Amino acid sequence: MSKTKVSIKDIAQKAGVSTALVSYVLNGKEKESRVGQEIALKIKQIASELNYQPSHLAKSLRSGKTHTIGLIIADISNPFFANIARVVEDEAKRYGYTVIIGSSDENAEKSQDLIDVLVNRQVDGFIIVSAENSDQQVQLLKNKHIPFVLLDRYFPEIATDFVSTDHYKASYDAGTHLVRNKYKHIGMIAYDSQLFHMKERIRGYRDALQDNNITHHSSWLKEVRINDIESGVKRALDEMLSSDQPIDALLFATYSLAVSGLKYINKLGLKVPDELAIVSFGQAEVFELYYCPITYLKQPIVHLGQTAVELLINKLKNKPDEPAQILMQAELIERASSKTKKTLKA
């Protein structure tokens, strides 16, 4: 055996082909990549002559034998993700898999670090709640044939496996519910984000108003940066409440926005729902224990997490050709915070 380890690059140089091609062939993917039989044979012969040893990583990715799943969540301190992580763990354990978790902190760079760290540590595959601007890393995982399933968030322009809530429909239902309960000036606080699920939540809200013949006022939609939630939400509420068309109802696009918003609403002394009705995405004890229980969009956390694990394990075992893309419906849980508006007699 030679002193230095033989790499795919060495084989590629000797065969006069690209490293990607060598990788395809040595990973048994020559059919998918339409490599000529002759070239494939040549690559294999050179690999054999050079006594090439595939790395542990490549081996484990092929055999799926580490029985470890890497779960990348967007923010561990958000109870939605923490709870879904718990479901993924429980479900993975049922299949004999251990889950290693990384939190990207809604940061694409950190997400890439975590993927690198976990790929090098031989996870069989990934379940990923994507951070903003991480579409290229998702594309790269796909190109490298590393098995993964996107959870809760996906990129419509990349054909991947995903399991997600139908964010558009959920938001549309929330808007329609508020209209039916006689609210007319319905605002929304969302994230200022390029993430598709956030755009969908905003689109659902806008369409609900439009389809119910409510003319949208420009001050009713506020987009807050995720690294500036507290002051962003305060500013948004101040502007929405003091506009010439002040809001009488408010949809929070996430749990974190709602928590900041409710604290500020308490500080302002506004009565929910009489002075401001509330509906929120996300779910947490706080919605149940607030003085006026909060109407919320219940995402199917258990079903989402379980299905993501099932899809990934199916992918590891059967390598299906077509990606599985599953949208699940959120359920509007009606509580006191959005009950039918009391109308004042003129």
Added chain:
Amino acid sequence: MSKTKVSIKDIAQKAGVSTALVSYVLNGKEKESRVGQEIALKIKQIASELNYQPSHLAKSLRSGKTHTIGLIIADISNPFFANIARVVEDEAKRYGYTVIIGSSDENAEKSQDLIDVLVNRQVDGFIIVSAENSDQQVQLLKNKHIPFVLLDRYFPEIATDFVSTDHYKASYDAGTHLVRNKYKHIGMIAYDSQLFHMKERIRGYRDALQDNNITHHSSWLKEVRINDIESGVKRALDEMLSSDQPIDALLFATYSLAVSGLKYINKLGLKVPDELAIVSFGQAEVFELYYCPITYLKQPIVHLGQTAVELLINKLKNKPDEPAQILMQAELIERASSKTKKTLKA
């Protein structure tokens, strides 16, 4: 190079010593283990003759070069742990380390699985929030010289590095606070657990009552199994409220117990604090947004998490002889839920 990999066992057999001794010597620990110089030299010579290659694991543990920390938390769906995980990540990142997280689900077996998985994946060291009955695995990590720091929970009988809240003092302060605010029948709901921090919380509560000349009534302390929180808390509250000495104040030993308890207190229609005063461990938005903001013991999450990372990195770099054992004080944040009792005029 021989075909099969030379192991520590091979060297031990040839040298006629234990594998542990070989491990000590080859990991540069001969001084600590008081191995004779002659034996150490012999072991090193045999290792060299056999062309022994330390495994990646051993290498990475010695060099601390993977720049990855394994964080084992007790339950990812508990906001206390989720928040402390976020702090550990942020602090580790400042030092250039990536954190991989596993959640043991308060289960010692799962904790062992995670440690095995992460040791095999070459983390430099661990930060661990221990599950019940995991003292043996902590002892084993210590015996194997794998660097780790215990966080929030520790085993007083094992001399390890740890960073923890002073749980006894926190609980004592809570009890004393309730006595000062004129409550006389002070109950506590805790976990039925062998974990030292839980025993300490109970001891602090009992001592606070005793030192304030309040005779403890047997119905005032209830211990609930962690896998039966909801019904356990209901049963506990029913018994505490219907005893011949019904409680007028209640200390919850954890956030999860408090959330279950507050839901049931709402259901019973009890007014906080007039009919029942509340103090709780843990911290979460729910305590702030409850109709009557909840007095809680604020654990120094940021300081705990940061110090655990600092200790571990110091351990990786400098290999200090003595374990660092740090207790930090919780702060009682007084809110409306435990304000001075209204006394009825006879």
